[in-house]
Amino acid sequence: MVEGYRVGPDYIEAHRVFVAVEGAADGAGPGGRATGREAGKATEPEAGQGTERVWGFYALMVEPGELDLMFVADQAQGYGIGRRLIGHMLDEARRAGLDSVRVVSHPPAEGFYRSMGARLVGTVPANPPAVRWDRPEFAFLVGSGGKKSLVR
Numbered sequence: 001m002v003e004g005y006r007v008g009p010d011y012i013e014a015h016r017v018f019v020a021v022e023g024a025a026d027g028a029g030p031g032g033r034a035t036g037r038e039a040g041k042a043t044e045p046e047a048g049q050g051t052e053r054v055w056g057f058y059a060l061m062v063e064p065g066e067l068d069l070m071f072v073a074d075q076a077q078g079y080g081i082g083r084r085l086i087g088h089m090l091d092e093a094r095r096a097g098l099d100s101v102r103v104v105s106h107p108p109a110e111g112f113y114r115s116m117g118a119r120l121v122g123t124v125p126a127n128p129p130a131v132r133w134d135r136p137e138f139a140f141l142v143g144s145g146g147k148k149s150l151v152r
Contacts, residue, residue, distance in 0.1 A: 007057070007059070007069065011059070015059045015060075015061060015068060016059060016060050016061075016062070016092065017057060017058070017059045017069075018057060018058055018059075018060070018085070018088060018089070018092070019054050019056070019057040020054070020055045020056040020057065020072075020076075020081045020084065020085055021052040021053065021054055021055065022052055022053040022054075022055060054073070055072065055073050055076035055079075055081050056070070056071055056072035056073060056076060056081045056082065056085055057069070057070070057071060057085075058070040058071075058085050058086075058088075058089055060089055060092050060093065060096075060101070062093075062096045062098060064102065065093060065096070065098035065099075065100055065101045065102060065142075066101060066102040066103070066104075067089060067101055067102070067103045067140075070082070070085060070086075070089075070103075072085070082112060082116075083116065086116045086140075089101065089140075090140060090142055093140070093142045094142055094143070098142050099141070099142055099143075100139045100140060100141050100142055101139065101140045101142060102121075102137065102138070102139055103118055103137070103138040103139070103140065104124050104135050104136075104137050104138075105135055105136045105137075105138055106135065107133060107134075107135060107136065110136050113136075113138045114138075116140070117140065117141075118138035118139065118140050119138060119139050119140075119141065120136055120137070120138055121137050121138060121139045122136075122137040123135065123136060123137060124136075124137050
């Protein structure tokens with residue numbers, strides 16, 4: 001589903017997008033490497049590192065709190081990258097003062113979000129022709145004591 005999916009510079013400029021890339025030292029991902037860092041931000045490449053492979057990414061909206069996009073490459077699934085991205089997202093949400101983060105999930109990802117502790121709060125109906133299926137709506141309770149909340 002996400003093969004060839006691209007997030008352009010306009011989206012990255014307007015949103016907080018974080019990526020998991022090959023070549024970092026935290027030990028996740030195929031080949032044992034991944035990291036979470038904000039997309040579009042300059043970083044020092046590690047010694048001997050060429051082009052980085054993106055294993056996954058997410059975008060966090062803070063007004064209101066919502067996980068707008070999250071993808072992990074098919075070949076990178078099962079290595080804990082999604083779990084690390086969710087952990088990073090929850091840390092970012094806490095720093096932003098959010099109490100909760102909304103997720104409108106692709107139905108096959110429902111089990112993943114449940115396993116990460118998200119609570120099912122509803123269903124978003126299909127909206128043809130763009131989206132032809134109902135989607136589960138989840139909320140992560142962030143526990144920041146912050147001022148913004150989504151959970152109804």
